[in-house]
Amino acid sequence: MNFMQGNAKYTTIAAWASAVARALRASGIDPESVFEEAGLSLTEIESEPDSRIAIEKMTLFWQAVESTTESLAFGLTVGRYAYPMHFRSLGLLMMTSETLAQAFERLPDYYALVSNSASIKLQRTPQLIGFTITPLNGVEISEMAIDAFFATLMHHGELMIGHSNFIQAVELIRETPKDVRPWQTCFNSPVSFEQTANCLWMDRNMLERATVMADPSQALKNEQAVRQYLEKMQALSWREKTSQVIHAMLVDGEASLFKAAQIYNLSERTLSRYLKSEGTSFRTILQEKRKELAHYYLLNSDLSITQVADKLGYSSLSNFTRVFHLWYGVSPSLYRLRV
Structure with a gap:
């Protein structure tokens, strides 16, 4: 496992950059120049999907993406191109969990595989589960990266239970954009901006239903693989x-x-x-x-x-x-x- 250029203390998995490349191509944009602007090599990243990118580099990359696409909401598009398999064993662990609730319960423990630059926790009410991402103070994370992660969670959940109606509300720290429709359309639920935390609120009852891809024995193997990856990453x-x-x-x-x-x-x-x-x-x-x-x-x-x-x-x-x-x-x- 290799680390890209920059401070390797806080990193994200290279699969994120690959997902952005796919989203750019689907939008008719050549990703090569965008990667070069951020000092990244698309060829190197696609050949080593398990490698890590320093968070400073990834934040510069998101800025280049925003500049090239001229869209504050492009992170929402990226969510459609970040497939479970691209997050290796963690994505497969989610897919093979018995319920979507179980998948989300596991994520805070293993989120560092995706990125170790934020604090992840779950909030619970009798009806809802809130998935909260709080960037570590002093570590800059792009707002588009938060959008992309929430959109990815929604699409992965949709694969598991057949719909995305489990999303009940979305709260974002980012400033209110001039046009909020892309966020409302993406999540098909109320979206509020300028909040104190980034939180994806989900219907607890829907999350606790059995999923179509549940496989407890395979989930156990995937969990072991996630642990092995994290042990290597935390060298x-x-x-x-x-x-x-x-x-x-x-x-x-x-x-x-x-x-x-x-x-x-x-x-x-x-x-x-x-x-x-x-x-x-x-x-x-x-x-x-x-x-x-x-x-x-x-x-x-x-x-x-x-x-x-x-x-x-x-x-x-x-x-x-x-x-x-x-x-x-x-x-x-x-x-x-x-x-």
Whole structure:
């Protein structure tokens, strides 16, 4: 498995780029020049569909796609050309799950196969299941990529149960476009923009019905293959892996050694030992990540200093201010003004 050019810490599977190429060709556009504009090789990607593309490269690629197509909604088109087989074992795992609900329940655990640059979680009400994608703070993800992923989930679900009526509503962080009809037509349900999260709301009852392609024994084999792929993909140091998981945890709440160890199916003691062998510790990495995100929030958000402190897990504003001064030599408010 190869990584394309760029920072390989946050990546996406090359199959996404291949799906975009198919969508461009179907729209009468030669994809070669679009790939070249983003510094990517279409030939290389199509010959190595399991390879990874650094998320910065993929974001540049989506920008080139938007510029070439002159369409903010082109991600919705891409969803029709991202087939289950192109996501390898993860796509096949979804297809062979006993119910669509089971398929969606599995996705948060294995979404890193598609991209490790976002936090994925499910929300549940008595009638609905909400599939939520939250980009990691400080990691830029194209709005078109979110559109494409939601459209892909809808089309894969349609293959499994024969229709897409299970989509009940869509919430998107992106600004309201001048023409909202492409999104309404694609999802055939209410779509709201400028929301606090990207969420695909689905009918829980429909999702829990048996699917036409259910095959529990094959699903087990596919799940094992997904795990093997992720093990290869995560051939990073424990410092890098712990930094990634802390980043994801800080999106939703408190980061802890216990939670990090659980994610990697380790004991706290074992993870601490691995980190110590690399000359670091969970506490050190947590502080590094807090410093990085403090800089990001102060420069790229309207959050108050108190809100930033709370978001980074500090028990009080005074504690955050004291630590921030040690990092940057000034108070958070003065840092925001200067930078």
